[in-house]
Amino acid sequence: MKSILTHPGGAHKDDFLACSLMIARYGCEVIRREPSESDLEDCEVAVLDVGGEHDPEKMNFDHHQFDRDHPPTCALSLVLQFMGLYEDARQYCDWLETSEWLDTRGAVKTAQWLEVDRSAMAKLNSPIDITLLRRFAAQERHCTGEPVYEVMRMIGEDMIAFIEGMRERMLEIEAQSEVWELEPGFSALFLRRTEPLPAEPSAGLGRYIEMKQLGCVAMVYPDRRGEGYGLTRFNDDLRLDFTKISEWEDVHFAHKAGFVAKTTATDAERLQEMLVAAWCSDVSKS
Structure with a gap:
């Protein structure tokens, strides 16, 4: 040229x-x-x-x-x-x-x-x-x-x-994620830990939920600063309030606005338990 x-x-x-x-x-x-x-x-x-x-x-x-x-x-x-x-x-x-x-x-x-x-x-x-x-x-x-x-x-x-x-990130998420259907009637996207971790493990998760029309209200992804996981609500859905689990012994951070929490837990059942505990069925999603 x-x-x-x-x-x-x-x-x-x-x-x-x-x-x-x-x-x-x-x-x-x-x-x-x-x-x-x-x-x-x-x-x-x-x-x-x-x-x-x-x-x-x-x-x-x-x-x-x-x-x-x-x-x-x-x-x-x-x-x-x-x-x-x-x-x-x-x-x-x-x-x-x-x-x-x-x-x-x-x-x-x-x-x-x-x-x-x-x-x-x-x-x-x-x-x-x-x-x-x-x-x-x-x-x-x-x-x-x-x-x-x-x-x-x-x-x-x-x-x-x-x-x-x-484009590559969407393929990675598709290969390493699964949707959890939780008993109160909502779903969450869970991203498994890989080695090495991406620089920002949560990157692209929201886009993937929208692209695949998954209907998830929460995202669970590896914590880049520790061995545990981050939990956050998708599209700031107010039916999840992570301050409700702020006193749990394996939760070391929960934002006072309730939209994100960090935990040392790695077991899927424990992470799902946290999501269910943070659910507020009587609150509007926005």
């Missing part, structure tokens, strides 16, 4: 993130100008968010030619599809669909789709967004070693690593 080409003028998250992914993959310079016919024909020039053509074989990734009733699809969507990451990104990156809507439908329709007031959209911006997009738009070329370019490389690398990592 010789270069990554995108449109001049104002920059948006769509073209910024699409370029970030391409930088992470190919490490070549970014040029911000209108493409020529030779650019569009050159498969060693990736043309993003401009050019009026979607042709991955020629490395052209524009969406502006799509019909107005086309599902919300932006240049970032097309680059993710090209990299084989799109379906996983839609599952694991909650922000992606909103970004697609913003870029293709605008703030008003996106707010309606999200069922929030239009003013909420501006309240989600931050100085990070503003500065990075402004600095990206301010130069015609971005090259290796420059601050904005290297930040974009990091963003692209982290996006790819997160998406691929979440």
Whole structure:
């Protein structure tokens, strides 16, 4: 790949993130100008968010030619599809669909789709967004070693690593977990201890529950700081209150808000006993 080409003028998250992914993959310079016919024909020039053509074989990734009733699809969507990451990104990156809507439908329709007031959209911006997009738009070329370019490389690398990592994590959880159906009428996801432990054993458990539509209200996972387990409620379901087991001799921590506890226990029956004891059948779940 010789270069990554995108449109001049104002920059948006769509073209910024699409370029970030391409930088992470190919490490070549970014040029911000209108493409020529030779650019569009050159498969060693990736043309993003401009050019009026979607042709991955020629490395052209524009969406502006799509019909107005086309599902919300932006240049970032097309680059993710090209990299084989799109379906996983839609599952694991909650922000992606909103970004697609913003870029293709605008703030008003996106707010309606999200069922929030239009003013909420501006309240989600931050100085990070503003500065990075402004600095990206301010130069015609971005090259290796420059601050904005290297930040974009990091963003692209982290996006790819997160998406691929979440795919692997879901497979790990599927292989090492089981659902406990408990007598009061609720279920919990239990993750077995493995060696070595993941850096954050609870990572991805909530996503797995949602993806598999398990209906669990609790998660039990190895404690990374000890030999025991952590117990936490899923989606902050208030029908579980772990302060009810705070005085148990093998519970060394229970948050005063009741949403998490840590225990030295490792026996499945003992852990299930703790969950049942923490259950509050007469409390609303939210």
